[in-house]
Amino acid sequence: MRLTVVVIAAIISGVVTTVLESDALAARGLSNLKLHVARSGYPSPETCTWKNVVRRREWSRLKRSEKLNYIEAVQCLGKKPAKTPAAIAAGAKTRYDDFVVTHIQQSLTVHGNGNFLSWHRFYMWAFEQTLRNECGYKGYQPYYNWAWWAEEPQKSPLLDGSDTSISGDGAYVAGRNSACVTNPDHCFVEVQPGTGGGCVKSGPFKNWKVNLGPIQNLDSTAPPNPSPDGLGYNPRCIKRDFSTQSSHETRDEFVADLIKSSANISAFQDTLQNPEPGRLRIHLGGHFTIGGDAGTDFYNSPSDPYFWFHHTMVDRIWWTWQNQEIEKRRYTIAGTLTFLNIPPSRNATIDDIMTMGEYIDFPDITIANASSTLAGPFCYIYE
Secondary structure (H helix, E strand, O other), X not given: OOOOOEEEEEEEOOEEEEEOHHHHHHHHHHHHHHHHHHHHOOOOOOOOOOOOOEEEOEHHHOOHHHHHHXXXXXXXXXXXXXXXXXXXXXXXXXXXXXXXXXXXXXXXXXXXXXXXXXXXXXXXXXXXXHHHHHHOOOOOOOEOOHHHHOOOHHHOOOOOOXXXXXXXXXXXXXXXXXXXXXXXXXXXXXXXXXXXXXXXXXXXXXXXXXXXXXXXXXXXXXXXXOOOOOOOOOOEOOEOOOOXXXXXXXXHHHHHHHHHHOOOHHHHHHHHHOOEOOEOHHHHHHHHOOOHHHHHOOOOHHHOOHHHHHHHHHHHHHHHHHHHOHHHHOOOOOOEOOHHHOOOOOEOOOOOEEOOOOOOOOOOEEOHHHOOOOOOOOXXXXX
């Protein structure tokens, strides 16, 4: 039966819910995964079975206590001292900054190449485990389902500015110019100013400090970093600029089409990541939805806690795509070892090793280890 947007008259607290096509594809993928395990066994039965698998959920589906526990854990990382030595990154002041440093240092080898999806899967998991192991988080990394909130992201429980959000929009700044993506010399899309532009106004991260970057921020008002590598100390607020022009790039029809129409991993990655004239596409659309460092500086984007929700959703979409044809898609990769193959490098292989670096401190894994969320160090699915 052809999958279309499925409307289910399910009365939950008196509300009729709509199941979007991308969510129906995720559900079908999970059914495929269960059938595959029943037929072929678990990929890592000694570490992961249905008895201990964990479920990552959309932020809006968490209880108030679960949201507060997550927020407190992230704030805890923002208070613990960094492990990265000042000689490497003078701007790394907190344990949270250790993760930002790793992303900055590895950006040109983990974007636009063969390990983009697998490295970020590993990165999300490492952050999740650090929250649990070092800051008392009891749950697992939630995601932000772009399609649910594409029309009005400011109404999502994640971004509404309440005490159970990760703060909302920035203060409105008038008179700003549009931003050219990818850059003024190759302007595929002009992203118009949104509804903010300044520091976040409310919520738990109103006083959060961004300590590193910027490096290639399209926000011309961002103060320059004192170090050319972006690792100098440059404390400032979280800036956001909600953009429905950008969030519309993550509507359900685009997400569903990405999953259905990508015949191979190369097509999936290219459609997910690469802008084209007039289109940001899904990955950049999710980043530019909130603007600021998380939206316009891909090196320093983890400095805003929104990053983890956005990229966990990226992982969910990859997981969904993989689960449509598990045998064919589990170990498939495409691309070289460098960003857009600059400088030219060999093709990536599933035996290539990925690292979180010395100061995040998790054992290295191969791309093959990250091929399934039930294998390697992982044991999770998505709800």
